[in-house]
Amino acid sequence: xxxxxxxxxxxxxxxxxxxxxxxxxxxxxxxxxxxxxxxxxxxxxxxxxxxxxxxxxxxxxxxxxxxxxxxxxxxxxxxxxxxxxxxxxxxxxxxxxxxxxxxxxxxxxxxxxxxxxxxxxxxxxxxxxxxxxxxxxxxxxxxxxxxxxxxxxxxxxxxxxxxxxxxxxxxxxxxxxxxxxxxxxxxxxxxxxxxxxxxxxxxxxxxxxxxxxxxxxxxxxxxxxxxxxxxxxxxxxxxxxxxxxxxxxxxxxxxxxxxxxxxxxxxxxxxxxxxxxxxxxxxxxxxxxxxxxxxxxxxxxxxxxxxxxxxxxxxxxxxxxxxxxxxxxxxxxxxxxxxxxxxxxxxxxxxxxxxxxxxxxxxxxxxxxxxxxxxxxxxxxxxxxxxxxxxxxxxxxxxxxxxxxxxxxxxxxxxxxxxxxxxxxxxxxxxxxxxxxxxxxxxxxxxxxxxxxxxxxxxxxxxxxxxxxxxxxxxxxxxxxxxxxxxxxxxxxxxxxxxxxxxxxxxxxxxxxxxxxxxxxxxxxxxxxxxxxxxxxxxxxxxxxxxxxxxxxxxxxxxxxxxxxxxxxxxxxxxxxxxxxxxxxxxxxxxxxxxxxxxxxxxxxxxxxxxxxxxxxxxxxxxxxxxxxxxxxxx
Ligand code: ADP
Numbered sequence: 001x002x003x004x005x006x007x008x009x010x011x012x013x014x015x016x017x018x019x020x021x022x023x024x025x026x027x028x029x030x031x032x033x034x035x036x037x038x039x040x041x042x043x044x045x046x047x048x049x050x051x052x053x054x055x056x057x058x059x060x061x062x063x064x065x066x067x068x069x070x071x072x073x074x075x076x077x078x079x080x081x082x083x084x085x086x087x088x089x090x091x092x093x094x095x096x097x098x099x100x101x102x103x104x105x106x107x108x109x110x111x112x113x114x115x116x117x118x119x120x121x122x123x124x125x126x127x128x129x130x131x132x133x134x135x136x137x138x139x140x141x142x143x144x145x146x147x148x149x150x151x152x153x154x155x156x157x158x159x160x161x162x163x164x165x166x167x168x169x170x171x172x173x174x175x176x177x178x179x180x181x182x183x184x185x186x187x188x189x190x191x192x193x194x195x196x197x198x199x200x201x202x203x204x205x206x207x208x209x210x211x212x213x214x215x216x217x218x219x220x221x222x223x224x225x226x227x228x229x230x231x232x233x234x235x236x237x238x239x240x241x242x243x244x245x246x247x248x249x250x251x252x253x254x255x256x257x258x259x260x261x262x263x264x265x266x267x268x269x270x271x272x273x274x275x276x277x278x279x280x281x282x283x284x285x286x287x288x289x290x291x292x293x294x295x296x297x298x299x300x301x302x303x304x305x306x307x308x309x310x311x312x313x314x315x316x317x318x319x320x321x322x323x324x325x326x327x328x329x330x331x332x333x334x335x336x337x338x339x340x341x342x343x344x345x346x347x348x349x350x351x352x353x354x355x356x357x358x359x360x361x362x363x364x365x366x367x368x369x370x371x372x373x374x375x376x377x378x379x380x381x382x383x384x385x386x387x388x389x390x391x392x393x394x395x396x397x398x399x400x401x402x403x404x405x406x407x408x409x410x411x412x413x414x415x416x417x418x419x420x421x422x423x424x425x426x427x428x429x430x431x432x433x434x435x436x437x438x439x440x441x442x443x444x445x446x447x448x449x450x451x452x453x454x455x456x457x458x459x460x461x462x463x464x465x466x467x468x469x470x471x472x473x474x475x476x477x478x479x480x481x482x483x484x485x486x487x488x489x490x491x492x493x494x495x496x497x498x499x500x501x502x503x504x505x506x507x508x509x510x511x512x513x514x515x516x517x518x519x520x521x522x523x524x525x526x527x528x529x530x531x532x533x534x535x536x537x538x539x540x541x542x543x544x545x546x547x548x549x550x551x552x553x554x555x556x557x558x559x560x561x562x563x564x565x566x567x568x569x570x571x572x573x574x575x576x577x578x579x580x581x582x583x584x585x586x587x588x589x590x591x592x593x594x595x596x597x598x599x600x601x602x603x604x605x606x607x608x609x610x611x612x613x614x615x616x617x618x619x620x621x622x623x624x625x626x627x628x629x630x631x632x633x634x635x
Pocket of ligand 1: 138139140141155156157182183184185229230231232338339340341342353483484485486487488489
């Protein structure tokens with residue numbers, strides 16, 4: 001408790017110390033002198049109100065359509081609506097009127113709010129509750145910016161990079177504005193002409209995509225998201241771009257070059273056909289479409305694999321798979337994803353994410369599907385409200401995002417759930433569990449989006465979409481995404497995303513030479529239940545983080561496996577299982593032990609393609625000098 005007070009946080013939610021530290025550093029509102037002015041509970045209230053206030057507009061929509069609202073609703077006193085909330089309402093009102101979903105003036109709407117009881121307050125209270133319970137947490141920008149000056153609530157953006165200096169520097173400016181507000185950006189550089197190709201206006205030669213990527217990288221260094229965190233990028237180049245080999249080789253294991261980029265090669269089925277036939281890839285000038293060079297598919301493949309073995313980059317993204325499942329092909333093809341790869345997006349599209357903490361839904365050794373259904377419905381609605389409550393950094397992004405209304409609801413705490421149920425991650429039972437919870441999420445969130453379409457309108461880009469062809473009315477063109485949940489899983493004190501545990505116990509070196517042992521709570525409970533918990537055992541486990549070479553109860557050893565002990569195949573199988581029931585993508589790192597071979601990586605990449613994943617990223621332990629997460633004892 002002392003530590004929390006030292007940080008100036010009044011923790012009204014009994015959060016973990018790491019959660020409090022994270023909230024203190026970046027999320028809780030501060031006054032001009034930097035003093036924290038809200039508790040974690042008040043933060044969730046702030047978020048619930050700024051998002052849920054747009055429910056008033058939908059109550060008004062219902063009133064306009066049907067002449068009634070709610071039988072036992074509450075009245076929101078207009079005097080209680082603070083200026084930042086009023087701003088959200090005015091902005092969202094204008095958009096809904098422009099989209100012909102609402103009619104009339106803002107004054108008429110405010111008159112409605114003053115005179116009619118609505119359901120908005122009830123919904124706001126429910127939003128607050130699921131967040132306070134840590135059953136559901138929205139992505140970081142929503143918590144940082146709701147009700148604050150920037151008001152930008154989304155994590156994921158994709159910007160096009162057309163082949164002209166003006167357009168490249170526009171993209172750079174948009175990138176800066178997005179990073180400033182806490183979002184991450186993805187780019188396809190495939191349209192840029194190759195290095196040494198002609199430049200018409202000056203008769204000079206072009207620098208090529210990799211050089212331009214360096215400017216985007218430096219901009220990221222310079223723009224520190226309002227001092228909160230440094231931005232992140234995804235860079236994509238198609239396999240048949242003339243500069244593809246430079247691109248594949250562009251990163252280093254010290255992570256000093258393009259350090260703010262993850263990179264992925266944009267693959268299509270054509271590449272794999274050529275690889276299997278041991279054929280050549282024709283490299284085509286994007287400006288003229290003419291073949292300028294050719295390279296053996298196998299040579300390119302081996303370079304990709306060796307580089308990924310050395311540096312973890314490049315990953316792959318499977319463009320055909322992504323576009324086969326793109327519901328709004330009528331609007332555009334997808335060429336890129338957000339930084340961590342889980343969100344394929346159209347050019348200028350953004351998406352807001354949120355994740356449900358599965359560890360909160362295990363009751364007496366069973367999954368409480370009733371409560372899970374309630375939380376899925378509420379958080380789907382929450383994310384749809386975010387589309388309206390959002391303040392977008394660039395007009396074109398606003399336009400595209402409102403057209404498709406993409407939202408990305410996902411899970412975290414999946415590994416915790418498995419441990420609580422006594423299921424090892426590397427087992428058929430775990431895959432079955434994954435299939436069960438993910439198909440449930442997909443089905444329930446789609447049903448909620450259909451209900452929202454009934455109550456509100458279909459997303460404006462629905463006309464001409466595959467949903468229209470199928471006769472399914474949807475409010476959102478996608479509803480599900482599995483995000484990495486890097487920060488929000490710390491806030492919720494659960495395992496991240498659908499990843500296995502990284503370490504069962506480790507020693508954290510804190511200030512003044514102190515050491516702090518951190519033990520996974522499910523591991524500790526399991527040992528205590530069997531009466532085999534001891535400090536000595538913990539010190540032994542903390543050396544490697546796992547039970548691999550420790551003689552303990554075999555049942556415990558089987559269930560408590562960690563990321564590096566799990567065969568890469570299981571990692572890929574789990575990713576593919578979740579992908580099968582996911583509209584967007586699945587963030588997953590295929591972890592490999594440090595002694596894994598390039599061939600292990602080749603197998604994982606190929607398996608991901610064959611199992612219809614949308615992309616793949618590997619990480620071989622110790623392949624990067626500055627590694628963020630270590631299992632075992634490290635300072
Ligand atoms: P969080 O837990 O903070 O909500 P995630 O780890 O789930 O975020 O990441 C989700 C997405 O948020 C990423 O794919 C990326 O688009 C964006 N993102 C994450 N970290 C950063 C960062 N440091 N800068 C910019 N965007 C980021």
